[in-house]
Amino acid sequence: MANKKVILAYSGGLDTTTIVPWLKETYDYDVICVCVDVGQGKETDGLEEKAIKSGASKCYIVDVTDEFVENYCWPALKADAVYEKKYLLGTSLARPLIAKVLVDYAHKEGAEAICHGATGKGNDQVRFELGIGALDPQIKIIAPWREWDLQSREDLMDFCIEHDIKVNTRYDQSYSRDTNILHMSHEGLELEDPSIEPNYKHILRVTNALSETPDEPEEIKIDFEEGVPVSINDQKMTPKEILMFCNKIGGKHGIGVVDLIENRVVGMKSRGIYETPGGTILYRAHEELEHMCLDRETFAFKEEAAVKFAEIVYGGKWFTPLREALSKFFDETQKTVTGTVKLKLFKGNMILTYVSSPYSLYNAEIASFTTGDLYNHKDAEGFIHLYGLPLRVRALMRMSAEEKAKNKEK
Structure with a gap:
């Protein structure tokens, strides 16, 4: 009788390499590895062979990078979703899509369980399991x-050595990293001490440290249609190509490096270094266009909704009615967010040099200090009188009360 099957969310890193033999020993499962490619680049090279050598029966590498950018990154961009004012949700956005692919392959292979390598202290366990549960609540999750007795990355390395599995990780280089086309995150080792300044030359993989950036600025031109970038420097590109281009130019100029102490879903604080060069450029350009195209009340309410959207995504609740409803709201707000933005990139900075839109609500004739037909300076007097009426009523009430108090003293 054939063994029961488990789908392992496989990255080829230390954790999931260790998990393959552990699953076989602990559960006697037939382990099927599924690596969901959301833009890890060369990290997927050789993974099939590595998985088989670790004891897996199969290994699928599923490229969903285009879907990730179009259906997950772009909705977040439309929302201007940022968690705790800094984090552009690079890992958070990829997890629901990975969960979706894992469920698809569990159905395809007839697996009874899905296994992930997220720690019991992290956010990803929540994101994976909420995603899987929302798509198929009957699948067992491991x-x-x-469960296991391994307590550290050093324990994992020792476990692999004991099982004759080769790992290309050194004790002093075992940062916990996550990579996709939107970002790269770094956690662990000396970063766990917030009093230690990061050695960016040592840590960063996508972005230049500021000391390594060019001494001359470079301008980038981005065209948007309904809130989505469609071309760079007058060249039409696919969503994937746009993000890759922005990553390259942003990384060159040291854009989008964040050192953040964040509040995890499970209640603790953690420190991470995030590299999001392309996303940071696109968010800034998109926001500048929204300042021109959205009215004050829509922009203000959208800012509030974006905070909620970011919290939902960070917390793993992508497949929920509220997230879907908010995305529809953001889509509606983007119908006029069409135009062109130019940014000058220099030493980690982005300087706005140009913005225009056929739907611009900025009217130079009204805004100019020169009197025009659309605005009469004299109209401001009546407006200020009514606008400040509550303040004057309150002042009159206070003055009346003070007068009565004086009369009593007499």
Whole structure:
């Protein structure tokens, strides 16, 4: 009788390499690895062979990078979603799509369980399991970090050595990293001490440290249609190509490096270094266009909704009615967010040099200090009188009360 099957969310890193033999020993499962490619680049090279050598029966590498950019990154861009004012949700946005692919392959292979390598202290366990549960609540979920006796990355390396599995990780280089086309994150080792300044030359992989950036600025021109970037420097590109181009030019100029102490879903604080060069450029350009195209009340309410959207995504609740409803709201607000933005990139900075839109609400004739037909300076007097009426009523009430108090003293 054939063994029961488990789908392992596989990256080829230390954790998931260790999990393959552990699953076989602990559950006697037939392990099927699924690496969901959301833009990891060369990290997927050789993974099939590595998975098989670790003891897996199969390994699928599923490229969903285009879907990730169009259906996950772009909705977040339309929302201007930023978690705790800094984090552009690079890892958070990829997790629901990965969960979706894992469920698809569990159905395809007839697997009874899905296993992930997220730790019992992290956010990803929540994101994976909420995503899987929302798509198929009958699938069993296995989280080794909540079960096994291994306590550290050093323990994992020792486990692999004991099982004759080669790992290309050194004790002093074992940062916990996550990579996709939107970002790269770094956690662990000396970064766990917030009093230590990061050695960016040592840590960064996508972005130049500021000391390594060019001494001359470079301008980038981005065209948007309904809130989505469609071309760079007058060249039409696919969503994937746009993000890759912005990553390259942003990384060159040191754009989008964040050192953040964040509030995890599970209640603790953690420190991470995030590299999001392309996303940071696109968010800034998009926001500048919205300042021109959205009215004050829509822009203000959208800012509030974006905070909620970011919290929902960060917390793993992508497949929920509220997230879907908010995305529809953001889509509606983007119908006039069409135009062109130019940014000058220099030493980690982005300087706005140009913005225009056929739907611009900025009217030079009204805004100019020169009197025009659309605005009469004298109209401001009546407006200020009514606008400040509550203040004057309150002042009159206070003056009346003070007068009565004086009369009593007499």
